[in-house]
Amino acid sequence: MASTPVQPRKIRSLTADDWVSLVGAILASFALVDLLYLHVLATSGALGFVVSWFVSFMLFYAGILSFVNPRHVIVDRLVTAALYVAALIVLGALASTVVYTFAQGWRALVHLNFYTHDMSGVSPTAPLNQGGILHAIVGTVIEVGIAIAIAVPVGVATAVYMSEVGGRFARWVRTVVEAMTALPEILAGLFVYVILIVYVGLPKTGFAVSVAMAVTMVPIIARAGEVALRVVPSGLREASSALGATHWSTVRKVVLPSAKAGLATATILAVARGIGETAVALITSGASSFMTINPIQNPMNSLPLFIFTADQTHEPLAIVRAFGAASVLLAMVLVLFILTRWLSRDKGARR
Amino acid sequence: MSTSASNTPTTLRSSSEPRLLEPGLERSDRIFHGLSTLTGAFVLLVTGGIGLFLGLQAIPTLRHYGLSFFTTVVWQPELDHIGIAAVLLGTLEVALVAMTLAFPLALMLALFISDYAPVKIKSYLVSAVDLMAAVPSIIYGLWGFFLLQPHAITLSRWLSQNFGWFPLFHVDTDPNAAVWQQSRYTSSVFIAGAAVSMMAIPLACAVMRAVFDQAPQGEREAAMALGGTRFGVVRTVVLPFARGGIIGGSMLALGRALGETAAVLIIISPAYEIKFRVLEAGTQTISALIAGNFGNATASQLSALMTAGFVLFLITLLVNTAAAVIIRRSRSGAGTDI
Numbered sequence: 001m002a003s004t005p006v007q008p009r010k011i012r013s014l015t016a017d018d019w020v021s022l023v024g025a026i027l028a029s030f031a032l033v034d035l036l037y038l039h040v041l042a043t044s045g046a047l048g049f050v051v052s053w054f055v056s057f058m059l060f061y062a063g064i065l066s067f068v069n070p071r072h073v074i075v076d077r078l079v080t081a082a083l084y085v086a087a088l089i090v091l092g093a094l095a096s097t098v099v100y101t102f103a104q105g106w107r108a109l110v111h112l113n114f115y116t117h118d119m120s121g122v123s124p125t126a127p128l129n130q131g132g133i134l135h136a137i138v139g140t141v142i143e144v145g146i147a148i149a150i151a152v153p154v155g156v157a158t159a160v161y162m163s164e165v166g167g168r169f170a171r172w173v174r175t176v177v178e179a180m181t182a183l184p185e186i187l188a189g190l191f192v193y194v195i196l197i198v199y200v201g202l203p204k205t206g207f208a209v210s211v212a213m214a215v216t217m218v219p220i221i222a223r224a225g226e227v228a229l230r231v232v233p234s235g236l237r238e239a240s241s242a243l244g245a246t247h248w249s250t251v252r253k254v255v256l257p258s259a260k261a262g263l264a265t266a267t268i269l270a271v272a273r274g275i276g277e278t279a280v281a282l283i284t285s286g287a288s289s290f291m292t293i294n295p296i297q298n299p300m301n302s303l304p305l306f307i308f309t310a311d312q313t314h315e316p317l318a319i320v321r322a323f324g325a326a327s328v329l330l331a332m333v334l335v336l337f338i339l340t341r342w343l344s345r346d347k348g349a350r351r
Numbered sequence: 352m353s354t355s356a357s358n359t360p361t362t363l364r365s366s367s368e369p370r371l372l373e374p375g376l377e378r379s380d381r382i383f384h385g386l387s388t389l390t391g392a393f394v395l396l397v398t399g400g401i402g403l404f405l406g407l408q409a410i411p412t413l414r415h416y417g418l419s420f421f422t423t424v425v426w427q428p429e430l431d432h433i434g435i436a437a438v439l440l441g442t443l444e445v446a447l448v449a450m451t452l453a454f455p456l457a458l459m460l461a462l463f464i465s466d467y468a469p470v471k472i473k474s475y476l477v478s479a480v481d482l483m484a485a486v487p488s489i490i491y492g493l494w495g496f497f498l499l500q501p502h503a504i505t506l507s508r509w510l511s512q513n514f515g516w517f518p519l520f521h522v523d524t525d526p527n528a529a530v531w532q533q534s535r536y537t538s539s540v541f542i543a544g545a546a547v548s549m550m551a552i553p554l555a556c557a558v559m560r561a562v563f564d565q566a567p568q569g570e571r572e573a574a575m576a577l578g579g580t581r582f583g584v585v586r587t588v589v590l591p592f593a594r595g596g597i598i599g600g601s602m603l604a605l606g607r608a609l610g611e612t613a614a615v616l617i618i619i620s621p622a623y624e625i626k627f628r629v630l631e632a633g634t635q636t637i638s639a640l641i642a643g644n645f646g647n648a649t650a651s652q653l654s655a656l657m658t659a660g661f662v663l664f665l666i667t668l669l670v671n672t673a674a675a676v677i678i679r680r681s682r683s684g685a686g687t688d689i
Contacts, residue, residue, distance in 0.1 A: 184610020276487020
């Protein structure tokens, strides 16, 4: 550390030579595959073309690089190329999911009645200017609302217990909570179905969905919330204790406010998971075609359930409606997601 | 020390009495501790109760069918002929196909994000992976069925044409027919697995990426300084460091893939047979079986479904606990935030 260089050396830049070999390999492999695949050999299909292009690109690239570079550099470049392609595949799949959903749902989304009507008295084959998914949107909002009302207090209290109170029993709770974050949603649904509907004898309602949703959300909130509480600097807690505060007021006035953003993120993560739970809604509620406001009386439809039942009809127009509902659901998830990012960015800026 | 206790204003004891080192809790703290312990116990009871409950419900079924519950292939409740052999195999096949696709992609994407991506876009990539995890599974189901399937079956056909001698890729139809039977290739384990892999990738990738990012900077720089290429650094520092995270993250994703319902339910066509031909139409998984049959199930059938659910529960519990232990024991010890 005697002297610092005026300009740090760029370790991740490509030289002109690198660029030329990369572009050359791309062009050469494209030309070869274009010639062989499309004109000489009896092959067809976009997928096969892309795969053969990639394989021949790797061969060309390795060949070109081997003129001047040692073996370990060639391996490095090939791995880099493969990683870029893998990233493109995954991101492309994600983008295609989002774009395709909106594109297929577009025909339903442009009708205003899609958002303001329900499907009562409207057959699945009816044209798109009749009926809508208002009942499913309202159902989803009510169900998620009740689930939040149950899961957030319980989940945050559990997180506080695991992180602030602790003890041997807390370790048990943590183990079980961790195991339950990965509980298949269908089992939570089945559990609530048998307890509430078969044993207690409640009808299939939105409330049952909310309970089942809360069962899957609590472990997520508790676990992510505990992580958020644990990153609160212990100096803050000690300062509070040193000022004579009780444990409770330390938690209430120091720990929880400091972890606010993290707890909100945990909640939104859980909501984003809960909102799309199809199996739970399928088991514990019915797919009503009419609007249900009362969560404890009639079967209540929700967006995932609407999507599923509409898809099962195999009617082209019902499937368009399913994609329309999927777009709305996806938009809700996107909004929640952007909210999460915004909250965590806020936290980062304050540090 | 004990003589100075009288100096503290809060203590009411006389100076002759030694100050208690652990004076006990304030009343508010006792209530706070009591209530939060109670909540913890409640959560333990409910979430842990699911396993116990399913286990108890499984007893009558297991008593009635005995071991044949695990060896019977068909699910014909009306004939009192019920077993999960085919369903269990289907569940494992879908999950394994999903992981075969998801593992390399998740690993490569995680490496790309942690070590290769331009610094400017790194945070966007992390967000994209998180978003991918937040997309509801039913949407991946629609995507798999309507967008992916028409393309994927051409790959299925090509595989069965050229590698049909390999039992996994065999399809019971003539792959070279001029007008090929597309319906023999749709709704297969392969396509369901591909849709499920969309849910497994972000989960595995998030864990792996978090662990890769924790690989010690000093060791990375040391490897660089010795003249290593970027891949050299990855191979000698990052990957050995993150071995636990890679295995743990993949197992976490496997646990998710095993229990996936909505996407599988949309894509597969139910078939109860022991087969390893993953490209061929028809299979069944435990979660899809429950979702498809609970509605018109009698009490004993419900018990049978819950027994199947209990088996699924045990498998996912085993996989996830193993994943948690592996991640915790690894040098890195990072979890996922989902």
